Amino acid sequence: xxxxSEHQVYYIANRLDQAGIDYLPLREELLDHxxxxxxxxMVDGLSFSQATxxxxxxxxxxxxxxxxxxxxxxxxxxxxxMKRLALLVLGLLLISFTMMWARQQDDPPSRRPLNGEHxxxxxxxxxxxxxxxxxxxxxxxxxxxxxxxxxxATSDGEIVKAEFREKYGNMIVIRHDDTFETLYSQLSEIQVxxxxxxxxxxxxxxxxxxxxxxxxxLHYEVHKDGKAVNPEGFFxx
Amino acid sequence: MFSKELLKGTLKTIVLHLLxxxxxxxxxxxxxxxxxxxxxxxxLTEGALYPTLHKLEADGLVATEKVQVGHRTRKYYRLTxxxxxxxxxxxEEFALFTATMRMILTPKWNT
Numbered sequence: 403x404x405x406x407s408e409h410q411v412y413y414i415a416n417r418l419d420q421a422g423i424d425y426l427p428l429r430e431e432l433l434d435h436x437x438x439x440x441x442x443x444m445v446d447g448l449s450f451s452q453a454t455x456x457x458x459x460x461x462x463x464x465x466x467x468x469x470x471x472x473x474x475x476x477x478x479x480x481x482x483x484m485k486r487l488a489l490l491v492l493g494l495l496l497i498s499f500t501m502m503w504a505r506q507q508d509d510p511p512s513r514r515p516l517n518g519e520h521x522x523x524x525x526x527x528x529x530x531x532x533x534x535x536x537x538x539x540x541x542x543x544x545x546x547x548x549x550x551x552x553x554x555a556t557s558d559g560e561i562v563k564a565e566f567r568e569k570y571g572n573m574i575v576i577r578h579d580d581t582f583e584t585l586y587s588q589l590s591e592i593q594v595x596x597x598x599x600x601x602x603x604x605x606x607x608x609x610x611x612x613x614x615x616x617x618x619x620l621h622y623e624v625h626k627d628g629k630a631v632n633p634e635g636f637f638x639x
Numbered sequence: 640m641f642s643k644e645l646l647k648g649t650l651k652t653i654v655l656h657l658l659x660x661x662x663x664x665x666x667x668x669x670x671x672x673x674x675x676x677x678x679x680x681x682x683l684t685e686g687a688l689y690p691t692l693h694k695l696e697a698d699g700l701v702a703t704e705k706v707q708v709g710h711r712t713r714k715y716y717r718l719t720x721x722x723x724x725x726x727x728x729x730x731e732e733f734a735l736f737t738a739t740m741r742m743i744l745t746p747k748w749n750t
Contacts, residue, residue: 408710428689430705431666431714435685438667461685469686476690477697 404444406437414440417458421466428473432466510636511556511584513602515622516609520545523619526632532616541630542585542623549590549618551609555600556584556622564592570621571613574606584633585623588615640682650683650691652733655718655726658701663717666692692716700725 406414414436423429436457443453461469524532524544531538555576562583563575573587574594590610600606611618624633657669664672669692670683695701700722704715718726 405709406711411710427693430712431689432685434665434708434711434713435667437711438671442671465686469689472686472690473693476694 404441406441406450410440410450411437414454417454418466421458421461423466423470425470425474428470432469509557509579510582510626511578511602511624511633512636512638513554513556514637515553515556515584515586515620516545516547516551517554520547520620522546522634526630526634533614542621543633545620545622547609547618547620549608549610551618551620552605553586553589553607553609553620555602555604555606556624557582557602559584559600561594561596561598561600561606564594564596567613569614571615572607572610573613576600576606581627583625583628585621585625587621587623588613588619590618641680643687646681646683646687649733650687651695652726652729653681653683654688654691654695655700655722655729658716658718659723659726663704663715665713665715669716695722 411433415433418429418433418436423432439457439460440450440453443456444450448456522543523546524540526543527540528537529540530536557576557578559576559578559582561574562577563573566572567587570585570587572589572592573585574589574592575583575585577583586607588610589607590612591608592606593608594600594606609618609620613621622633624631624636653673654669657672658664661672666685666688670685670688673681673683692701696703696716699719701716702719704717706713706715
């Protein structure tokens with residue numbers, strides 16, 4: 403009966419580390435196994451170094467790594483793997499839904515604020531102001547429409563302003579999301595209150611001429627990230 | 640030597656049976672015992688034996704115990720109640736399987 407010395411066991415343990423065996427529940431057991439093999443070889447008459455060489459050669463270059471991989475893999479049974487897969491799929495779904503939701507949230511207001519065809523009496527951009535008779539930037543679009551024509555929200559949102567201003571007259575501002583706000587002014591009547599949530603297409607007021615105006619029309623503005631942009635760029639077909 | 644496939648299907652049966660028969664054994668002992676008892680016909684590789692032992696432990700069929708032997712630790716395996724039950728079931732299943740195989744493989748004479 404041969405029993406390896408502390409130094410000899412330590413040497414084999416070192417070789418195990420070099421082979422990359424770091425899964426502890428296996429490492430300890432494999433060390434005992436290799437020591438037994440070496441001892442058996444020594445009983446057969448081999449020296450310690452011969453026996454060790456023999457044992458490690460028997461495993462081959464990556465035989466131990468393979469053993470370690472298989473041992474770990476064996477423990478991850480199918481249901482665990484399936485659970486992980488399901489979790490991964492769920493995660494991906496959640497991410498794509500969030501992205502879709504975010505995109506929908508930041509959809510530009512594509513609906514027209516008035517039903518039917520209406521003449522644009524003043525487009526977005528530089529223009530001669532009809533009352534002030536000066537070149538001024540026009541931050542929205544003016545639609546000519548009969549007094550009392552219903553005005554509709556151009557996208558889902560929340561009413562953040564519903565008040566009278568000297569130039570704008572009766573005006574409403576809807577915040578749609580973090581990106582877009584729309585403004586409706588010159589109204590003869592405001593039919594919503596601040597804080598109210600509103601759906602796309604819902605009636606919010608009536609066309610009028612309540613501010614600095616020459617006749618009944620809707621002045622409509624779109625603000626993207628706080629800056630006025632041309633509303634006509636967003637209207638759908 | 641038998642094919643890997645054949646051994647794969649029977650390794651659990653062998654280990655469970657030996658542990659029931661011998662009480663407690665460690666990995667190297669199981670491999671050596673199988674080699675000797677099969678007169679060298681059956682060689683359990685480490686790559687097959689240890690993954691199986693760890694799987695049996697994770698499934699609660701075997702319990703383990705560590706003993707300090709010389710300058711190293713030895714891990715002994717023994718059956719749990721669940722393991723004893725499984726050993727009996729596996730043996731019966733295998734007996735039925737070999738009987739069935741014999742029925743199929745025995746030449747059939749037309750009389």
